[in-house]
Amino acid sequence: MRAVQLTVTGGPEVLALVEVPDPVPGPGQVLIEVHAAGVTFADTMMRAGSFPAPLRLPAILGREVIGTVAAHGPDVHQPAIGSRVAARVPAGGYAERVAVRTERTVTVPDGVGDAQALGVLGSGLTALGVVDAGRVSDGEEVLITAAAGAIGSLAVQLAARRGARVIGLASTPAKRELILSLGAGAAFDSTADWESQLHSACDGRGIDVVLDSVAGPVLGAGMRLLAARGRHVLYGFAGGTLGSLETGQLGALMQRNLSLTGFTVDLSDEVAVQERIAELLSLVVHGDLHVPASDEYRLADAAEAHRSLAERRTSGKVMLRV
Numbered sequence: 488m489r490a491v492q493l494t495v496t497g498g499p500e501v502l503a504l505v506e507v508p509d510p511v512p513g514p515g516q517v518l519i520e521v522h523a524a525g526v527t528f529a530d531t532m533m534r535a536g537s538f539p540a541p542l543r544l545p546a547i548l549g550r551e552v553i554g555t556v557a558a559h560g561p562d563v564h565q566p567a568i569g570s571r572v573a574a575r576v577p578a579g580g581y582a583e584r585v586a587v588r589t590e591r592t593v594t595v596p597d598g599v600g601d602a603q604a605l606g607v608l609g610s611g612l613t614a615l616g617v618v619d620a621g622r623v624s625d626g627e628e629v630l631i632t633a634a635a636g637a638i639g640s641l642a643v644q645l646a647a648r649r650g651a652r653v654i655g656l657a658s659t660p661a662k663r664e665l666i667l668s669l670g671a672g673a674a675f676d677s678t679a680d681w682e683s684q685l686h687s688a689c690d691g692r693g694i695d696v697v698l699d700s701v702a703g704p705v706l707g708a709g710m711r712l713l714a715a716r717g718r719h720v721l722y723g724f725a726g727g728t729l730g731s732l733e734t735g736q737l738g739a740l741m742q743r744n745l746s747l748t749g750f751t752v753d754l755s756d757e758v759a760v761q762e763r764i765a766e767l768l769s770l771v772v773h774g775d776l777h778v779p780a781s782d783e784y785r786l787a788d789a790a791e792a793h794r795s796l797a798e799r800r801t802s803g804k805v806m807l808r809v
């Protein structure tokens with residue numbers, strides 16, 4: 488089968504289309520004929536060698552796929568052959584076929600498109616998790632970084648559904664328009680001095696929750712903008728560094744009852760994960776959650792998809808058509 492493999496970490500050019508043997512589904516697994524694979528910012532970090540967990544090479548990236556069940560492993564009967572399923576895989580998604588444990592598959596309801604299903608399965612789980620981690624509630628001001636991104640665009644809507652006033656950051660006018668169309672009350676340029684602009688816009692009252700996937704200088708700025716009892720949720724470092732806090736900011740944490748929370752999506756409880764995916768899919772089916780889709784790329788153009796993501800040219804879900 489065709490797959491996109493890397494044998495060294497580096498720039499997008501290390502992603503090579505190669506022929507590899509088909510995977511064989513083992514006990515408890517099904518073989519999925521992949522229609523499309525999600526491409527995420529974390530994939531670009533793995534490729535570059537900057538992801539916290541080291542990559543075992545050679546590697547086939549891709550942790551979210553949608554396709555049809557093509558074969559069962561020993562003693563497996565469900566989902567039925569031919570079912571359209573989405574699945575979270577540990578690796579190997581940028582390929583024509585992938586073997587995956589059945590409990591990691593989700594049958595995709597009719598009417599839910601490939602990008603929508605991939606968006607829910609990967610980015611949606613994280614978006615819901617960070618909104619929960621921030622304890623976003625009615626009437627609060629919530630600042631969301633990379634708000635037009637795959638995760639950010641869903642977090643904007645989920646926070647707005649809880650009655651929060653959402654302020655999004657994004658680097659282009661088109662991205663900021665998208666954020667406003669998804670229910671944000673305001674959008675600021677992530678490449679300008681948004682901290683001062685936001686400080687004036689909030690009348691000095693401050694932000695209740697910051698959902699931060701960029702880190703670096705954003706960490707300090709977000710913490711400075713917090714209102715008393717505010718929460719800063721750190722869940723990524725797309726900016727390239729984690730950043731640091733000054734001693735005065737640590738003092739403010741204590742004196743103003745602020746909190747800095749880390750978040751990583753927890754996939755250990757399969758039943759809870761399936762419930763959350765079902766909740767998100769139901770929102771999509773009922774038209775209550777929109778999954779914006781970026782351009783889609785051919786499997787052979789995986790390097791270009793990575794370039795677009797790393798160069799901040801995408802908004803919404805990015806996927807490879809297999």
Ligand SMILES: NC(=O)c1ccc[n+]([C@@H]2O[C@H](COP(=O)([O-])OP(=O)(O)OC[C@H]3O[C@@H](n4cnc5c(N)ncnc54)[C@H](OP(=O)(O)O)[C@@H]3O)[C@@H](O)[C@H]2O)c1
Binds near residue numbers: 751
């Ligand atoms: N903790 C978890 O469990 C978890 C799970 C999955 C992903 N993540 C993290 O969540 C974040 C978002 O992932 P995603 O796949 O949805 O990506 P994405 O948000 O669609 O794309 C990344 C966005 O980050 C923004 N950005 C800001 N500074 C940047 C810089 N220096 N270089 C590149 N981009 C920069 C850009 O938005 P603007 O150009 O509009 O500013 C860019 O479009 C990533 O940091 C990822 O690692 C965390």
